Structure formats: C-alpha cells, structure tokens
Amino acid sequence: MDDALIIVGAGHAGGRAALTLREEGYAGRLILIGDEPHLPYERPPLSKGVLQGTADLAGCSLFDNARLAELGIEHSANNLVSRLDPQHQRLQLADGQWLPYAGLLLATGGRARRLPWEAPNIVYLRTHDEALALRGALRPGTRLVIVGGGFIGLEVAASARSLGCEVTVLEAGPRLAGRVLPPVISAALLDLHRRQGVDVRLNVVLETINADAVLLVDGERLACDLVVVGIGMQPNLELAAAAGLDVGQGIRVDAYLRTSAPYVYAAGDVCEFRLGGLYQRQETWRNAEAQGRHAALNMLGRELPFEAIPGFWSDQFDWGVQTVGVMTPLMVSRPLPDGGLLLFYLDADRRLQGACGWAMGSRAAKDIKLCERLITAAIPLSEASLADPDLSLKHLLRGRYAPISGVPIPVGHANRAGPP
Ligand SMILES: Cc1cc2nc3c(=O)[nH]c(=O)nc-3n(C[C@H](O)[C@H](O)[C@H](O)COP(=O)(O)OP(=O)(O)OC[C@H]3O[C@@H](n4cnc5c(N)ncnc54)[C@H](O)[C@@H]3O)c2cc1C
Incomplete structure (x- = not known):
C-alpha cells in the first residue's frame, strides 16, 4: 500500500x-x-x-x-x-x-446554490474566477439586482454600491440574514444598506429572470444589467x-x-x-x-475530539458583524459606541454560550475575543453586569479569574453583581 x-x-x-x-x-x-x-x-x-x-x-x-x-x-x-x-x-x-x-x-x-432559470446576466459567487468576472462588470451606474439578503448578497451589495452601482437586494424572508442573525442585527443591517442607497426589498417572490430584468410575482419588472444570486x-x-x-x-x-x-x-x-x-x-x-x-x-494518529467554538464575521460598508458560540433564548444586550451592539447569549445557569457584536469597522472584535474566553470559562454571569457598557469584559474575566501562565484559572464565584 x-x-x-x-x-x-x-x-x-x-x-x-x-x-x-x-x-x-x-x-x-x-x-x-x-x-x-x-x-x-x-x-x-x-x-x-x-x-x-x-x-x-x-x-x-x-x-x-x-x-x-x-x-x-x-x-x-x-x-x-x-x-x-x-x-x-x-x-x-x-x-x-x-x-x-x-x-x-x-x-x-x-x-453556489442555483436558481432554476438560466440567463446570460445571472452570476454566482463562490470562486476567485467568478469574483474577478463580477468585478469586471461592476462599474458606476451598473444596475445590479442581488437575489438573496444573506451575507454574500449583502457583501456584494456593499461592494457594488461603493463602486457606484445601482443596487437592489431581493430577500424572500421577512428580514436580512435571518437564518443566522438575531432580529435586532437584521434590522441594523437593513437600516445601514438603505442609508447607503441600496434598494432592499423583503418578502419578495420571484416570477422569473430574463436577459435584462427580474420579474416578481406581483407583476413588477426590475430592469437590470446583472443579477447576482446569493441564496446559499x-x-x-x-x-x-x-x-x-x-x-x-x-x-x-x-x-x-x-x-x-x-x-x-x-x-x-x-x-x-x-x-x-x-x-x-x-x-x-x-x-x-x-x-x-x-x-x-x-x-497523524492524535485522536483529538473536535470541540472548537463556532463563529463567523461579515463586513459591509464600514460596519462589521461578528459572532462566537451559539445563540440561546436568553439574550442580554449592551450598547456600543455609534449605535453598535453587543449581544450575549446565556444558558439557564447564566453561563455565556454565545455573543454577537455589531460595530463600526472591527471595533467589536476585541469584545468577541473576550466573550470567547468567557464562554470557555463557563462561569455564571449576571445580566446586569453584561448589560453595563461601563463594565469591561476584561474586568468580568479578571474579577473572577487569576491568570496563571496565560491560562485563566477559576478562583471563585464572587462577582460584581452576582448571578440573579
Ligand atoms: C464569497 C464568499 C465570502 C465569504 N465570506 C466569509 C466571511 O466573511 N466570513 C466567514 O466566516 N466565512 C466566509 N465565507 C465562507 C468560507 O469562505 C468557507 O466557509 C470556506 O471557504 C470553506 O472552506 P472549505 O475548504 O471547506 O471549502 P472550499 O473553500 O469551497 O474548498 C473546497 C474545494 O474543493 C474543490 N472540490 C470539490 N469537489 C472536488 C473534487 N471532487 N475533486 C477535486 N476538487 C474538488 C472545490 O472546487 C473547492 O476548490 C465566504 C464564502 C464565500 C464564497
């Protein structure tokens, strides 16, 4: 062999x-x-x-x-x-x-998942070569219809808008990126894209796509030069x-x-x-x-179980969304500067399971990293302390943990506000 x-x-x-x-x-x-x-x-x-x-x-x-x-x-x-x-x-x-x-x-x-219709102006984005081809077609004034208000559709919308294209986003669901993001972040995305001049439509049902237009079931015809499909x-x-x-x-x-x-x-x-x-x-x-x-x-024979904490990010215009862990029904929200948000997801014992940050640039990145450490630490946290924008997450970690050789070690459960 x-x-x-x-x-x-x-x-x-x-x-x-x-x-x-x-x-x-x-x-x-x-x-x-x-x-x-x-x-x-x-x-x-x-x-x-x-x-x-x-x-x-x-x-x-x-x-x-x-x-x-x-x-x-x-x-x-x-x-x-x-x-x-x-x-x-x-x-x-x-x-x-x-x-x-x-x-x-x-x-x-x-x-890329495909639509049932074929037309020369329909493009998909999965590979580098597809990205290069699409880039060549995006010029100021290009009329672009994007099918799908998920991450790829929205990122293409933001990039195309920054190049001066006229952009319409068609989303079948009632909110943007609804499969993976909480409603409050979907709403923030919608607001951002509309402020940047993207024509975002929700609850849209397509009739068909032909060479120069997208037709909707309600009879509307959206004339366009290009259709980018981002439906997963x-x-x-x-x-x-x-x-x-x-x-x-x-x-x-x-x-x-x-x-x-x-x-x-x-x-x-x-x-x-x-x-x-x-x-x-x-x-x-x-x-x-x-x-x-x-x-x-x-x-190589290590036999290590895979236990990584999931997470992703997306950048659109000058804003970024970043998540870590999993979202649970118990959510606590903390405001960030400039209208940003940090959402914490707790289990029934008030241990952090996940977090989602929405902020300008990569401003939420540091907090999300700290959230990852809080998830690993698995200590109960009070909702009041998480919601308090003046209480740094580092403090939450430090207040409960004595770092030894860079590894956080639990030193007790006394915390600032205590679990409810
Ligand atoms: C446009 C775009 C933007 C993204 N942005 C983000 C982001 O902002 N944040 C984020 O977290 N994630 C993002 N992602 C997702 C991330 O890129 C993917 O999760 C990641 O690329 C998956 O890597 P992979 O190696 O599993 O698959 P791939 O990168 O798809 O690689 C698989 C490779 O296998 C090849 N292949 C398949 N079958 C065969 C075969 N039988 N023989 C030979 N070769 C084969 C494929 O052609 C491909 O080259 C984005 C993805 C796309 C497409």
Missing part, C-alpha cells in the same frame, strides 16, 4: 490540512487535489476586497508555489476526483487514473455519497472528524458534525481553518 496521504479539495480546509501535516512532521507523500486552477485560497475577500479592487489572489492564498515546493506538497490543480473506492483505499481522477491512499481527507466544500451553497458530498459513506446534509463524521469509511476524514463546509448533540454543518472561515487543522492532526 502506497503511504500517501491525499486531500481532495484544495480550498481553505484542504490547504490548512496540508500545511498542518507538514508542520506536524509528516514526511511521507502528500497529495492535494483540487478542481480549481489555483493554490488554496481564502474566500472571504472575494465578496469584499477582491470586488472592491483592494485584494488579489496572492493576498488570499494560504501559500505560494515556493512554499509548496519547500514543503514537498504535490498539488494537482484542475483535477476532479471522480470516484472513491474506500474498500480498496483508492480514488479515481477524471482521467481514469487510480491513486491509492493510506489516509484521505475530503475537504470538497460546496458550490450546496455541499459537494456526491463523491462521498456515491462511495457509500454516511451522509446527511454533509459528509457525516464522528467526534474525531472520521467519516464512516476507514482512514477517511472530512473537514470544512462539507463536513457534518455534532455540535450540542445535533448534526450540523458550518459554512465559515473559522470552521474551515479549525477542522482542516484538526483533521490533519487526527490523520
């Missing part, structure tokens, strides 16, 4: 896994196969800096060719893995060639499903990111794992980063 470790999917999770394998001392053959023409890159700048012209592919890449050669990673670009044969520990490339593996990571990510993504799980691996909404893994097939792991957007007892996928930079690294460690 060839001792190669193979990674299918040269995206963020796949690229991070390859780097980790080498950094952790794996010296055997390492093959990274991807169907895109590029080295692994991060996608968040695609809807932001790449569209605005402030970021390029080199800046998004996880490593360059020199580093690839230095690390001895065999990168096979423009290559689609078409079949997986877990019984014989091998996979097949589109050209028919079979490759044996000792260990395999499936980091196949996802593709579909995980690339067909390879795993056809090979008989356990799949749900993604490729199912156990606590160690192992799929149901021996020596096969999964990570990133395509990976369905248990969080809080429920199977779910995370479509975030943070998850791709953490799981890519984690799967690599376990492929």
Whole structure:
C-alpha cells in the first residue's frame, strides 16, 4: 500500500490540512487535489476586497508555489476526483487514473446554490474566477439586482454600491440574514444598506429572470444589467455519497472528524458534525481553518475530539458583524459606541454560550475575543453586569479569574453583581 496521504479539495480546509501535516512532521507523500486552477485560497475577500479592487489572489492564498515546493506538497490543480473506492483505499481522477491512499481527507466544500432559470446576466459567487468576472462588470451606474439578503448578497451589495452601482437586494424572508442573525442585527443591517442607497426589498417572490430584468410575482419588472444570486451553497458530498459513506446534509463524521469509511476524514463546509448533540454543518472561515487543522492532526494518529467554538464575521460598508458560540433564548444586550451592539447569549445557569457584536469597522472584535474566553470559562454571569457598557469584559474575566501562565484559572464565584 502506497503511504500517501491525499486531500481532495484544495480550498481553505484542504490547504490548512496540508500545511498542518507538514508542520506536524509528516514526511511521507502528500497529495492535494483540487478542481480549481489555483493554490488554496481564502474566500472571504472575494465578496469584499477582491470586488472592491483592494485584494488579489496572492493576498488570499494560504501559500505560494515556493512554499509548496519547500514543503514537498504535490498539488494537482484542475483535477476532479471522480470516484472513491474506500474498500480498496483508492480514488479515481477524471482521467481514469487510480491513486491509492493510506489516509484521505475530503475537504470538497460546496458550490453556489442555483436558481432554476438560466440567463446570460445571472452570476454566482463562490470562486476567485467568478469574483474577478463580477468585478469586471461592476462599474458606476451598473444596475445590479442581488437575489438573496444573506451575507454574500449583502457583501456584494456593499461592494457594488461603493463602486457606484445601482443596487437592489431581493430577500424572500421577512428580514436580512435571518437564518443566522438575531432580529435586532437584521434590522441594523437593513437600516445601514438603505442609508447607503441600496434598494432592499423583503418578502419578495420571484416570477422569473430574463436577459435584462427580474420579474416578481406581483407583476413588477426590475430592469437590470446583472443579477447576482446569493441564496446559499450546496455541499459537494456526491463523491462521498456515491462511495457509500454516511451522509446527511454533509459528509457525516464522528467526534474525531472520521467519516464512516476507514482512514477517511472530512473537514470544512462539507463536513457534518455534532455540535450540542445535533448534526450540523458550518459554512465559515473559522470552521474551515479549525477542522482542516484538526483533521490533519487526527490523520497523524492524535485522536483529538473536535470541540472548537463556532463563529463567523461579515463586513459591509464600514460596519462589521461578528459572532462566537451559539445563540440561546436568553439574550442580554449592551450598547456600543455609534449605535453598535453587543449581544450575549446565556444558558439557564447564566453561563455565556454565545455573543454577537455589531460595530463600526472591527471595533467589536476585541469584545468577541473576550466573550470567547468567557464562554470557555463557563462561569455564571449576571445580566446586569453584561448589560453595563461601563463594565469591561476584561474586568468580568479578571474579577473572577487569576491568570496563571496565560491560562485563566477559576478562583471563585464572587462577582460584581452576582448571578440573579
Ligand atoms: C464569497 C464568499 C465570502 C465569504 N465570506 C466569509 C466571511 O466573511 N466570513 C466567514 O466566516 N466565512 C466566509 N465565507 C465562507 C468560507 O469562505 C468557507 O466557509 C470556506 O471557504 C470553506 O472552506 P472549505 O475548504 O471547506 O471549502 P472550499 O473553500 O469551497 O474548498 C473546497 C474545494 O474543493 C474543490 N472540490 C470539490 N469537489 C472536488 C473534487 N471532487 N475533486 C477535486 N476538487 C474538488 C472545490 O472546487 C473547492 O476548490 C465566504 C464564502 C464565500 C464564497
């Protein structure tokens, strides 16, 4: 048996896994196969800096060719893995060639979910090449209709508006980014986009899209030059499903990111794992980063359960939203300067489970980091202290914790206001 470790999917999770394998001392053959023409890159700048012209592919890449050669990673670009044969520990490339593996990571990510209509002016945004093509079409005065008021749609709206385009956002639901954000942040996003001149419509039902317009069921016709569709993504799980691996909404893994097939792991957007007892996928930079690294460690025999705290961010105009942890029904709100907000989510014992920050630029980033530490600390917190904008979160951590060697150690439960 060839001792190669193979990674299918040269995206963020796949690229991070390859780097980790080498950094952790794996010296055997390492093959990274991807169907895109590029080295692994991060996608968040695609809807932001790449569209605005402030970021390029080199800046998004996880490593360059020199580093690839230095690390001895065999990168096979423009290559689609078409079949997986877990019984014989091998996979097949589109050209028919079979490759044996000792260990395999499936980091196949996802593709943009598509609308049922085809028209030359409909574009999707998942890859760097799609971002470049879209950027070329965004000029002052371009009439752009964006289908989908989720993160990608809203980020494209903000980027296009900053380039002088006329932008309309059509959202099927009653609020923006409603699947992942609390109503108060959806409302803030709506207000921001409308103030910036984006025509945002909610509860919209499309009739069809043709070459120069979007037609709504209420009879309205929105003339446009371009339609960007941002209605979510579909995980690339067909390879795993056809090979008989356990799949749900993604490729199912156990606590160690192992799929149901021996020596096969999964990570990133395509990976369905248990969080809080429920199977779910995370479509975030943070998850791709953490799981890519984690799967690599376990492929090297570490046997570490995956326990990372989830989180994501989005930047639109000069505002940013950032979350960490999970949202629970018990929410406490703290005002931030300039109309920003920090929301805390507590469990029944008043332990922090999650937080969501809305602020200018990256002003909420520090607070969100502190919230992550408070989540890990798992101490009861009073609602009054969380709501108090004059009480720094550092104080909450410090008041209860004596840092020893940089690791917070509980020193008791006395706090400023005490749990209610
Ligand atoms: C425009 C955009 C903006 C984003 N902004 C943010 C943000 O602000 N914050 C945030 O947290 N997250 C953001 N994300 C999400 C984040 O980028 C993804 O969660 C992350 O890229 C997932 O990484 P991945 O490696 O799992 O998948 P991907 O990056 O999709 O990589 C998977 C790769 O595998 C390839 N592949 C699939 N099947 C095969 C096969 N059979 N053979 C060979 N190759 C294959 C795919 O073509 C792809 O190159 C954004 C995503 C997009 C698209």
